Amino acid sequence: MKLDYGTLLGTNPLILQNGLHIRSPLLKEISEITFPVYQSYLAALMLDKESYFYGIDHEQFHYFSNYSEKEKLAFRRMRTQYESFPEEEKDSLQLLDIIVFDPILVFSLQQALSFFSGCRLTYSLEKQGFIQEDKKSSICFITKAAYPEIADLILQRNGVSTKELETEKPVFKNELAKTLYYRTLEVQKNNISGNKTDKNMDLPNIISAVSARHPSLNIYNIWDITVYQLYDQFKRLQVNSFYDIQSMTVAAWGDEKKQFDASQWYKNLFKEN
Numbered sequence: 352m353k354l355d356y357g358t359l360l361g362t363n364p365l366i367l368q369n370g371l372h373i374r375s376p377l378l379k380e381i382s383e384i385t386f387p388v389y390q391s392y393l394a395a396l397m398l399d400k401e402s403y404f405y406g407i408d409h410e411q412f413h414y415f416s417n418y419s420e421k422e423k424l425a426f427r428r429m430r431t432q433y434e435s436f437p438e439e440e441k442d443s444l445q446l447l448d449i450i451v452f453d454p455i456l457v458f459s460l461q462q463a464l465s466f467f468s469g470c471r472l473t474y475s476l477e478k479q480g481f482i483q484e485d486k487k488s489s490i491c492f493i494t495k496a497a498y499p500e501i502a503d504l505i506l507q508r509n510g511v512s513t514k515e516l517e518t519e520k521p522v523f524k525n526e527l528a529k530t531l532y533y534r535t536l537e538v539q540k541n542n543i544s545g546n547k548t549d550k551n552m553d554l555p556n557i558i559s560a561v562s563a564r565h566p567s568l569n570i571y572n573i574w575d576i577t578v579y580q581l582y583d584q585f586k587r588l589q590v591n592s593f594y595d596i597q598s599m600t601v602a603a604w605g606d607e608k609k610q611f612d613a614s615q616w617y618k619n620l621f622k623e624n
Contacts (some may be wrong), residue, residue: 352500354507356621364469367503370489372469373501375508378558378581379574384466386554392463393511395456396502400446402431403456417455426452433529448496451476464493466504510582512622554578557585564588587618 358365364372381389398406407414414421429452433441449457457474464481465472470491472481480498483491493501506512550556561584562570568584576584597615 354504356619359508359621361584362577362580365477365508367501368494371493371501373504374465374469375577375579377469377575377577381554381578382574390554391459392466393506393509395459395463396505396509398446398456399439400441400444400449403449422452422454436525445495445498447479447498464501464505467508474566477603508579510579521617554581561585564592581622590618590620591616 354365362375362377364374366372369501376389388603415426418426418578431448433444433449436444450460450473454485461472461474461481464470469485470494472491474480475482478492478494479509480492480494482493558573561581562568562573564585565573565588568576573581593615598613
């Protein structure tokens with residue numbers, strides 16, 4: 352489900368049919384859990400089966416360093432069984448069918464979903480999904496079938512569009528082609544989730560930059576806006592800075608070629624697709 356611009360800009364939580372709330376966190380709430388933890392939540396929510404297995408295959412030594420031998424053995428058995436399935440059966444499995452053998456990732460998803468929903472969630476093997484810890488309410492219940500869409504809605508509310516990375520699953524001629532494809536996909540996802548080499552785009556730096564340039568937001572009150580509102584204002588400041596330079600140039604030298612767009616400052620920056 353594609354959320355509209357007004358919903359994304361707003362501060363009210365998105366309320367789903369089952370009553371689950373999905374919110375865009377305020378910057379002060381992100382600061383409380385720390386920015387690295389927030390980025391790790393987004394990275395966990397962006398995982399799919401392919402990127403999960405690819406990451407493990409290339410980071411096995413570091414990835415399993417905190418796992419017991421029993422947990423490692425359970426994962427290896429699951430992986431062996433998974434690889435023996437025909438492609439149709441592999442495609443029918445949900446991500447949560449796989450990661451139940453990965454307790455650390457399950458815990459990370461519990462923490463992430465709890466933060467963005469406001470419910471204290473835990474994974475239930477019996478219910479095959481995330482349920483509220485006190486088990487007194489059915490409102491905070493995320494089934495394994497509903498999880499991918501809920502994860503996508505959370506990412507949208509945090510300024511991340513996974514639709515840009517969605518493509519039809521390719522058919523690989525060999526293992527090298529498969530490796531190169533998922534390596535490229537991993538780089539794209541790292542860029543979106545905040546694992547960037549460009550420090551200029553780090554969230555704390557964007558907060559600082561917007562505070563310094565915005566006409567009303569400053570380093571004291573900016574913490575009361577949502578992360579989506581921050582990214583929106585950051586884009587607006589970029590557009591308006593360019594507009595100001597163009598308008599001053601036109602005022603001084605004219606616009607003989609009629610290239611200046613006086614409506615540029617209020618152009619809709621939201622991507623519908």
